[in-house]
Amino acid sequence: MRQKVIIGMLALAAIIFVRNLYAISVLPDEVNQGQIFRIIFFHVPAAAAAMTGSAVAAGTWKKMMRKIWPWLTSSGKTEMA
Secondary structure, eight states: HHHHHHHHHHHHHHHHHHHHHHHHHHOOBBBBBBBGGGHHHHHHHHOOOOHHHHHHHHHHHHHHHHHHGGGOSSSSSOOOO
16 A cells, blocks of 8 residues: 555656646746746745655654654653653
């Protein structure tokens, strides 16, 4: 199941990437900035994906650390002797 989800997400990412490249290539030049304006259409989604990935990784790391060392969490349920 997990492998199917990963493959599905990779396929979706590949489709979105190809669509974005196509959209960037057919856009007309911006009046004042010319072709440089097109870089926004690549870097903004890449930044959003990077921030989302970082948030997911941080949440996964926190969950894993809670399992290994429960005394590191600040929940107050366990106390160090």
